[in-house]
Amino acid sequence: MPATIIDGKAAAAELRQRISHDVAQLPEPPGLATVLVGDDPASAVYVASKRRQCVQAGMRDLHRHLPADIGAAELAAVVDDLNADPAVTGILLQLPLPRHLDAANLIARIDPDKDVDGLTIASVGRLALGAPGLRPCTPAGVIALLDRAGVRLEGAEAVVVGRSHLVGKPMAQLLLERNATVTVCHSRTRDLATACRRADVLIAAAGLPRMIGPDHVKPGATVIDVGIHRTDAGLCGDVDTATVAEVAGAITPVPGGVGPMTIAMLLSNTVTAARFADRKNAAV
Numbered sequence: 445m446p447a448t449i450i451d452g453k454a455a456a457a458e459l460r461q462r463i464s465h466d467v468a469q470l471p472e473p474p475g476l477a478t479v480l481v482g483d484d485p486a487s488a489v490y491v492a493s494k495r496r497q498c499v500q501a502g503m504r505d506l507h508r509h510l511p512a513d514i515g516a517a518e519l520a521a522v523v524d525d526l527n528a529d530p531a532v533t534g535i536l537l538q539l540p541l542p543r544h545l546d547a548a549n550l551i552a553r554i555d556p557d558k559d560v561d562g563l564t565i566a567s568v569g570r571l572a573l574g575a576p577g578l579r580p581c582t583p584a585g586v587i588a589l590l591d592r593a594g595v596r597l598e599g600a601e602a603v604v605v606g607r608s609h610l611v612g613k614p615m616a617q618l619l620l621e622r623n624a625t626v627t628v629c630h631s632r633t634r635d636l637a638t639a640c641r642r643a644d645v646l647i648a649a650a651g652l653p654r655m656i657g658p659d660h661v662k663p664g665a666t667v668i669d670v671g672i673h674r675t676d677a678g679l680c681g682d683v684d685t686a687t688v689a690e691v692a693g694a695i696t697p698v699p700g701g702v703g704p705m706t707i708a709m710l711l712s713n714t715v716t717a718a719r720f721a722d723r724k725n726a727a728v
């Protein structure tokens with residue numbers, strides 16, 4: 445029997461409804477500052493989508509578009525401005541940055557309480573300690589999607605392919621927090637297919653088009669495809685969906701899977717960050 449398709453678009457729409465409701469309860473609308481440097485076409489599409497959904501949820505869109513040749517000091521000053529601006533409750537620095545800029549340095553400047561991408565050292569530390577904080581959007585979206593699909597994580601074998609700061613590593617930590625037994629694979633993993641076949645829940649986030657085939661999947665497993673690639677034949681993920689769907693129990697499509705959940709979680713983090721700001725103001 446072919447796999448159940450996990451509908452990320454529907455899950456994201458549901459989540460956005462809840463977020464709009466939460467926004468309406470806040471004393472002030474949250475403000476999201478998306479920072480786009482240069483004109484990478486894929487980044488422009490994602491940022492446009494984030495901004496549109498931010499406005500639809502009743503939040504303020506405080507976008508900054510900066511030239512590709514902006515200097516590091518100048519961009520740092522923009523981040524400092526956004527940190528200091530009380531109307532800005534969330535800051536997202538869209539990656540990748542042009543090559544002459546050091547992303548790690550710039551991310552480190554973001555106020556952790558406004559870090560809606562969950563990428564600052566403070567956010568990473570809070571996640572590692574299980575302390576309250578802002579979690580990276582894509583892994584948080586994957587957990588929300590698994591919960592909604594009724595996938596049990598406690599005691600499950602979870603395998604994550606990829607160990608980036610943006611996706612793989614925080615994904616592994618969130619799965620661990622939910623009491624899964626977690627294996628993390630990467631480019632130096634010796635026998636990827638064997639490692640992946642352990643998985644009750646397989647998360648593909650390696651960034652290689654259709655690299656996960658039916659040989660990587662235990663019959664009945666849940667397969668979450670984080671990858672996103674533009675090819676001549678359209679969008680595809682890291683999973684060869686058509687063949688894997690014959691083996692898996694459930695699978696996320698690309699598009700319409702993890703992508704929409706990433707943006708919904710960004711909105712959710714922006715609401716959380718606005719609550720942090722409220723609490724700080726109340727304490728003053």
Ligand SMILES: NC(=O)C1=CN([C@@H]2O[C@H](COP(=O)(O)OP(=O)(O)OC[C@H]3O[C@@H](n4cnc5c(N)ncnc54)[C@H](OP(=O)(O)O)[C@@H]3O)[C@@H](O)[C@H]2O)C=CC1
Nearest residue numbers: 582606607608611630631649650651670671672702703706
């Ligand atoms: N849908 C969404 O919302 C999002 C989608 N993405 C997509 O997810 C994918 C991953 O993104 P990101 O984590 O940023 O990518 P990175 O390129 O930063 O990381 C890729 C990871 O995969 C590992 N890897 C590479 N090749 C192999 C291989 N042959 N076997 C096993 N592991 C391998 C790398 O290992 P090593 O560390 O050893 O180099 C690395 O850890 C991309 O397609 C990206 O576009 C990303 C963010 C959000």
Ligand SMILES: Nc1nc(=O)c2c([nH]1)NC[C@@H]1CN(c3ccc(C(=O)N[C@@H](CCC(=O)O)C(=O)O)cc3)C=[N+]21
Nearest residue numbers: 490537538539540561581672698699700701703704706
């Ligand atoms: N600081 C930072 N934070 C990020 O979260 C971040 C980033 N940089 N850089 C790039 C990746 C990629 N990413 C996606 C977001 C939405 C979709 C998405 O909505 N995808 C739709 C399709 C959209 C389309 O047509 O391209 C879908 O899968 O259905 C995909 C990918 C966030 N990223």
